[in-house]
Amino acid sequence: MAGHIQIVMDQAALNTFLAAEFPQVAPDLYVDSVSDSELVLRLRVKEMHLRPGGTVSGPTMFGLADVAIYLTILSRIGPVALAVTTNASIDFMRKPEAGRDLLASCRLLKLGKQLAVGDALIRSEGRPDPVARCSMTYAIPPHRESRSGAIPG
Amino acid sequence: MAGHIQIVMDQAALNTFLAAEFPQVAPDLYVDSVSDSELVLRLRVKEMHLRPGGTVSGPTMFGLADVAIYLTILSRIGPVALAVTTNASIDFMRKPEAGRDLLASCRLLKLGKQLAVGDALIRSEGRPDPVARCSMTYAIPPHRESRSGAIPG
Amino acid sequence: MAGHIQIVMDQAALNTFLAAEFPQVAPDLYVDSVSDSELVLRLRVKEMHLRPGGTVSGPTMFGLADVAIYLTILSRIGPVALAVTTNASIDFMRKPEAGRDLLASCRLLKLGKQLAVGDALIRSEGRPDPVARCSMTYAIPPHRESRSGAIPG
């Protein structure tokens, strides 16, 4: 991993950031924990996240993984940078269990000057088998002090 | 492609299906055209699809590609089957232009007994360069007459 | 994970299988360990695996991950089935270190009736940071007693 890079935003700082920067999705999301090796982001599953049959929708799980890995990167570089998702690969493996929150457990695999890579396993709370697996790449803008980001390139 | 497989649902049938089966997202989506070689799905971009800065959110584009490729499969096998997304890979390449609809142009690459594969390019209407590229795999349940689907496996 | 499924092929059985079924690549590969939670496959890096500059080539790393995840599946279902790779997603994150073997550490994430999913981190021996990350899906033929496989679908 890239676990040797120190955490610069703790759980409280990340939840505050989430509320300020992602007001649309923040009420459903909560950083359960963050450490050098793992960040866990919780999705409070609500009616609006479900597809017919009670399954959490694909875009909802995609969004959960995206925010989770994004926060994992920010936990190491701070809130000033605006990383942009450039690639995502996701495997949907099982049906989430009805009535349970989803937990995304993320690892930071690379934190470079231009690119960062992380992956996540999503599980229904209290269940060992993963519902989905996701890996994402983020482009980091050249000047980290800038916040006004656009897709680089 | 798998272009030699005849269309069994036309544009009108697909839009009717969309309204009946995906009531949450149907108001924003519209099948512009469908043929042996391509299906075009339109997203009427609204405030709710945007991230700060005016970019269409990643989950919105993921959902657009997912529905578009799903409908491309159904256009060949009819509305009775319930295919489930098992894998998705997406590249976000440019910032969508503000104030323009998004158009997803889909190809069906494989339609097997167990698995179907399609891909899509997403563009801002009237612009040649793609905003995103996406490929997805769907598992097709063993008995196509059944509609009550779950992730196979 | 799918770690609750018992191992039916141990390290010795897997290495014997490798030599019998993959004679072209077997001299370079060795199963270092296998358990309920992880399989480690070693690539003895040789001149033929290198690109100019001393980097291990992309196809070599792809092949290492493919065999490693394939063996991880077989360690649970035995040598009789012929699973076929249907999807792979790989991130190349760092340059492997010259003069060191590569180790692929694999997890089995799903073992269904039709599909199996696993992922792997590849590292230079003795180094903590991963060189590459890979996830792959395999289609499992309907009748596991059969060995003569073809791409299903």
Added chain:
Amino acid sequence: MAGHIQIVMDQAALNTFLAAEFPQVAPDLYVDSVSDSELVLRLRVKEMHLRPGGTVSGPTMFGLADVAIYLTILSRIGPVALAVTTNASIDFMRKPEAGRDLLASCRLLKLGKQLAVGDALIRSEGRPDPVARCSMTYAIPPHRESRSGAIPG
């Protein structure tokens, strides 16, 4: 696409570059054609590319797509840059036909300052249905005049 960017290396220049820079694989590969919209790279399938059963191996198809998309990028930016593959996603969809060359048809989807993205369909010569689909991302080093590349980051 990014088809508005002019070709700066034609078919002859690309084949010369291939022979000079990839001597290990060049005897098996040949650029059939290149234009603003598509590059076609041929793999002369030989015994060494096959797996038991006569299928072309996964790493061979991965390598074909990798070189094909790489050359598609170089056809627009010239031979001076050293782009590095950072991500690949590949779907294996059909068994290649025995005794036929493989043709990879590539499109350039994005050519940015930091990242380039392309995709490819691989077919057995003379057959319409694709054997595999692949998309890849390449990191372009900051100073294109430099040739001594390493994974950026």
